[in-house]
Amino acid sequence: MESSQYGNSQNIEIHHIITSKRTENGRTEMAKAWIVDEWLRDDAPASARRLLNAAKYPERVACRIPERYRKARFGRGKRWRVQWFENGGRKTGRSFAAKKDAEKMVSAISDDQYSGRYINEADRNRTFRDVCGEYMAGKHGVKHSTLRGYERYLRMYALPMWGGRAVGSITRAEVSKWVGELRDGTAPHDFKGEREPRGQLSENYVKNVFKATKMVVNYAKANRLILDNPFDGVELPRDNKPDDSMVFLDYAQVERLAGACLPGDDLLVRMLAYTGLRPSEMMALHVSDLDFAGRRINVVRNFTEDKSGRQVEGTPKTWEVRQVAIPAFLVDDLRAHCHGRDADWYVFTSRKGKRLNLSNWRRRNFSNAAKRAKLDDIPGLRPYSLRHTYASLAIAAGCDVKTLQNAMGHKNATETLNTYAMLWPDRLDEVADALAENRAATLSARHCTPNADFIE
Structure with missing residues (x-):
């Protein structure tokens, strides 16, 4: 239900308000709005009220209203004021020139009491x-x-x-x-x-x-500052073109890129492409996070930024730790790479042995390696592209949605499907052929034909 608007000469908009008052025991109860005559005192006779109500120009009949019936505001401003209690017990009000408009306001408040459309005017007006x-x-x-x-x-x-x-x-x-x-x-x-x-x-x-x-x-x-969210239902733009931000390399391109890297970076590129870790997770790996015997990576941290933009260790993106498999062909190289390193230090470091900064590594190492590998003509190629590459290679190898979700560290399978659904092959013919084979095998086992009548 939208905000009501009550027509009068001033086009006053009536907002959603509910009234309340504090009782002696401290509980909040409904309180009706009321109309106050700002010009005449309560003891003014009906004749005086009728005279003033009927006058098109009140100032012309003011002399006929005795002083003892007049309020201090007599003849000044709008005559009728609707008052009510907002949430918290604060009394507020609104003035009207015509009594009929004040009465409409009271009716609107009463309606809001029953509909539960309660919004404090002060809250609604917060910037x-x-x-x-x-x-x-x-x-x-x-x-x-x-x-x-x-x-x-x-x-x-x-x-x-x-x-x-x-x-x-x-x-x-x-x-x-x-x-x-x-x-x-x-x-x-x-x-x-x-x-x-x-x-x-x-x-x-x-x-x-x-x-x-x-x-x-x-x-x-x-928090009941507004009744409806104006952002709900707003249509957002669509480019109507495929997302070209995702780049997928094939095996040959991954190896070309790794072969063009400086010593140490070649292993980092292969680990990114064949495990699917986020670059910030890979660079935050400690030697103690690797289980060589079980061929597992324990993903328990990543690099993130603090309030001032400095690189610090934090939890993985989705707050969930996970285990990721290490391909067997990488285990020996990874073990040799970590030999002699402290268990609490990083697996991949700079030439000076310090932790890597993703932005610096991309600019100084990755981009130069892509040029040497003649892959720099691929639009959008960046370290994160190796994570997408892992997803594409895993799907091509037969990986199902749930397994890929766990490996990638997605919050749920829906995110995985929304991101990589186009990579799963069309298997309609394969499914149809499998159904036909299973049907034929079942009917053959029962020694019957498709058109045979089954008799109980």
Whole structure:
């Protein structure tokens, strides 16, 4: 149900309000709204009220109303005031020039009492910036790197657009228009301290900005600051083209890339391509995380960023630890690589023996190796592409969805399917042929033909 609007000469919009009052025992109970005559005292006779009510120009009959029946505000401002108690016991009100409009207001409040559509006016009028700050301050269960991403989207796009707006005044039509402006690159923005995007924003980038902003408004709705979320039901842009951000190498390309790497990096490339770990997880591996006898990697940490953007150790992306198999052909090389290293130190380090920084390694080592391997002409090739490569090679080798989910560390199988569904081969003919074979074998075992009648 949408907000009601009651027509009068001032086009006053009636918002969803419920009334309450505190009883002596401290409980909150419903209290009806009431109308107060701001001009006449309670003991004014009916004749005086009728005279004033019937006058088109009240000031012309004011002289006929005795002073003892007049209030201090007589003749000034709007005559009728609706009053009620908001949540918390604060009395509030709204003034009207015509009594019929005040009565409509009282009816609207009464309706909201029964429908449960309770929104404090003060809450609804809180600014998006205020609600955003409160929401972000309470995000204690989110990784710092994820939080920094949210803050960036909100600072660059959401706050310039909605920061000063009352959270309850944002409409779905405005949100839809904003999404279009984001896509076209014409939305209000603040790129201070940030690299300015070139051209149109991508579909995924718009979705990320939209998601971060919607979470703030979801918070407002969950805390009864607004009744409905104007971001619900807004259509997001679709590029209608395949996702070219995922690159899949074949075995020969993986080996070419590894062969073009500096000593030590060749093993790192193969481990990324043949185990499926995230680069941040691989670089955070300790020697003690490797079980050579069982050919397992215990993925218990990764590299992430703290509030200031510094690289620190944290838990895996989905907060879940997991075990990943080490291909047999890598075990000996990996054991030799770790020989003499302290169990609590990193498996892969820089030439100086320090922990790797993914950005630096990509720029200084990976990119140069890709050029030497003549793979730098592949658009979007990056260290994370080796994780996608593992998924494609595993699926081609017959890996099922659940096994791949566990290996990749996805939160659920749906995420795995949404990401890699196009890699599973079309097996319709294979399934149909298997059904035919099983049917024939079953009928043959029963010594019957397809058209035979079965008699009990």
